Amino acid sequence: MTTTDLDAGTPARTSAPRGTGTRATRVLGIATVVAMAWLVAFGLGFSPADRDQEESVRILYVHVPTIWIAYLAFVVTAISSGCYLFGRKKSLGFDRVAGASAEIGVVFMAVTLIVGALWGRLTWGVFWQWDARLTTTALLFVTYIGYLAVRRLGGSHHQRAKRSAVLGLLAVLEIPLVHWSVRLWRSLHQEATVLRTDGDISMDGLMLFSLFVGVIAFTLLYVWLLLHRSRTMFLEDLIEDRGLDQALAARRAEAEEVRP
Amino acid sequence: MSRWRVALLVARKDLAIEWRSRVVLDQVLPFAGVTMVLFAFALDSDAVLERVAPGLVWLAVLFSLLVLVQRAFAVEAADGALDALRVAGVDPMSIYWGKGLSLALQLLVLEALLLAAAVVLYGAEVPAEGVVLLVTTSITATPGLAAVGTLYGGLAAGFTGRETLLPLLVLPAVAPVLIGATRAVESALGTAGAATSDGWPWVGLLTVFAVAFGVGGSLAFGPLIDE
Amino acid sequence: MSAAIVGAIVEMDDAGFIIGSYVLTFATVGLFAWRTLRRGRRLAEQVPDEEKYWL
Numbered sequence: 001m002t003t004t005d006l007d008a009g010t011p012a013r014t015s016a017p018r019g020t021g022t023r024a025t026r027v028l029g030i031a032t033v034v035a036m037a038w039l040v041a042f043g044l045g046f047s048p049a050d051r052d053q054e055e056s057v058r059i060l061y062v063h064v065p066t067i068w069i070a071y072l073a074f075v076v077t078a079i080s081s082g083c084y085l086f087g088r089k090k091s092l093g094f095d096r097v098a099g100a101s102a103e104i105g106v107v108f109m110a111v112t113l114i115v116g117a118l119w120g121r122l123t124w125g126v127f128w129q130w131d132a133r134l135t136t137t138a139l140l141f142v143t144y145i146g147y148l149a150v151r152r153l154g155g156s157h158h159q160r161a162k163r164s165a166v167l168g169l170l171a172v173l174e175i176p177l178v179h180w181s182v183r184l185w186r187s188l189h190q191e192a193t194v195l196r197t198d199g200d201i202s203m204d205g206l207m208l209f210s211l212f213v214g215v216i217a218f219t220l221l222y223v224w225l226l227l228h229r230s231r232t233m234f235l236e237d238l239i240e241d242r243g244l245d246q247a248l249a250a251r252r253a254e255a256e257e258v259r260p
Numbered sequence: 261m262s263r264w265r266v267a268l269l270v271a272r273k274d275l276a277i278e279w280r281s282r283v284v285l286d287q288v289l290p291f292a293g294v295t296m297v298l299f300a301f302a303l304d305s306d307a308v309l310e311r312v313a314p315g316l317v318w319l320a321v322l323f324s325l326l327v328l329v330q331r332a333f334a335v336e337a338a339d340g341a342l343d344a345l346r347v348a349g350v351d352p353m354s355i356y357w358g359k360g361l362s363l364a365l366q367l368l369v370l371e372a373l374l375l376a377a378a379v380v381l382y383g384a385e386v387p388a389e390g391v392v393l394l395v396t397t398s399i400t401a402t403p404g405l406a407a408v409g410t411l412y413g414g415l416a417a418g419f420t421g422r423e424t425l426l427p428l429l430v431l432p433a434v435a436p437v438l439i440g441a442t443r444a445v446e447s448a449l450g451t452a453g454a455a456t457s458d459g460w461p462w463v464g465l466l467t468v469f470a471v472a473f474g475v476g477g478s479l480a481f482g483p484l485i486d487e
Numbered sequence: 488m489s490a491a492i493v494g495a496i497v498e499m500d501d502a503g504f505i506i507g508s509y510v511l512t513f514a515t516v517g518l519f520a521w522r523t524l525r526r527g528r529r530l531a532e533q534v535p536d537e538e539k540y541w542l
């Protein structure tokens with residue numbers, strides 16, 4: 001940090017506020033919006049209704065990509081946590097990527113659970129089924145909410161990074177155990193189900209393409225969000241670091257103003 | 261001193277504290293007991309109670325686990341005892357094993373008492389051929405619970421808001437134990453016509469869980485409490 | 488009031504569910520994106536450009 005910044009009081013006011021964007025993210029953002037528009041056009045318009053699920057299959061074009069992104073986000077969190085923990089540099093950048101990714105994952109998973117319930121109401125006749133995939137997802141959702149809570153516990157950035165990295169890796173240990181136990185539970189207690197179609201359908205070309213558009217669109221969105229969110233986290237850390245310094249400087253400046 | 265000896269000393273210290281303060285005896289046990297009574301109010305049917313008795317026992321164990329873990333680390337955080345242990349050069353893995361061991365022993369006692377309560381209050385019956393399965397279930401489920409509880413208890417200890425954070429971290433993680441132990445005990449008791457032999461795959465699950473979190477916790481506990 | 492809403496949800500036809508799930512998805516994700524952007528803008532003002540590694 002340079003002293004001139006502090007003396008200036010409000011350092012970067014002079015330059016235009018540019019936020020966390022760059023030309024690259026702007027291009028990425030536009031591509032995302034275009035892909036989303038395509039997704040709506042194909043998902044709600046061009047793609048045909050399914051033989052079994054009829055129109056409700058259209059929900060899958062957003063539902064499948066969101067859950068895919070949620071799981072991708074958590075995988076990225078785990079890898080990034082590992083990179084922080086086992087890397088020689090202990091780079092906080094990895095920690096921020098892990099945190100940002102987990103946050104995005106939680107948002108997408110919340111959407112997935114709600115949209116999944118809507119789809120279930122149409123296809124199964126009930127909002128919720130105690131199916132292995134669903135139950136695992138719900139438990140995972142809570143687990144990562146816990147992860148985000150731990151990130152906010154406080155302490156230095158490296159303390160936070162270490163703690164959450166360990167937790168991010170432990171969550172990966174948890175996933176197979178939870179999934180296995182729930183699978184075993186359901187297979188032993190098969191209940192009569194309403195209108196069983198299993199969610200597995202044979203998709204024709206156009207339907208597959210719509211799904212493909214959805215996956216692309218949401219993956220672009222994920223990358224865009226990840227870039228912005230991890231940069232915002234960088235700013236948060238930086239401002240927290242110099243928060244005290246800046247508060248002192250501001251007080252000093254106030255005192256100067258009072259005394260001409 | 262070897263790790264195990266230190267761990268045993270930590271466990272002995274914890275148990276001695278518990279024994280003298282009688283918090284477990286005077287507060288946690290009554291808490292678990294009243295939970296069992298409240299379950300009966302909520303479900304309000306003898307047939308249903310007998311059917312769900314194994315699940316209620318384990319649910320009460322989970323709730324008590326949260327209280328016990330809070331307690332185990334409140335003892336440490338109060339006078340900076342955990343830091344003192346660390347400064348004294350005690351290996352975190354020994355602390356983890358020691359505290360886990362003491363927690364596991366307390367849980368085992370609690371499970372036995374809660375099961376007895378289920379027999380008395382819910383009319384659950386323990387057939388002779390189910391006893392081995394019952395004991396094995398308890399012995400395999402408890403280390404898993406203790407491993408998770410000690411791990412996250414150590415993480416949350418010393419922070420404001422730990423009372424609310426702990427359940428959020430622990431409950432989703434121990435969901436497999438609740439599922440596995442409940443099914444295994446159902447088989448042991450023959451609830452709803454379950455066969456004893458059906459219970460053994462669940463014991464397998466509980467064992468894998470205990471080993472996974474035992475190993476994971478031993479490795480993770482050091483970095484988690486090391487500030 | 489709330490009973491009416493619940494009733495409307497239960498009685499809603501397929502189109503409502505389908506369009507509803509699209510709207511819900513985009514609204515939630517959009518809100519998250521917007522909040523991230525806005526927070527980034529606000530915080531970026533307080534930090535000199537040479538510290539922003541992405542510029």
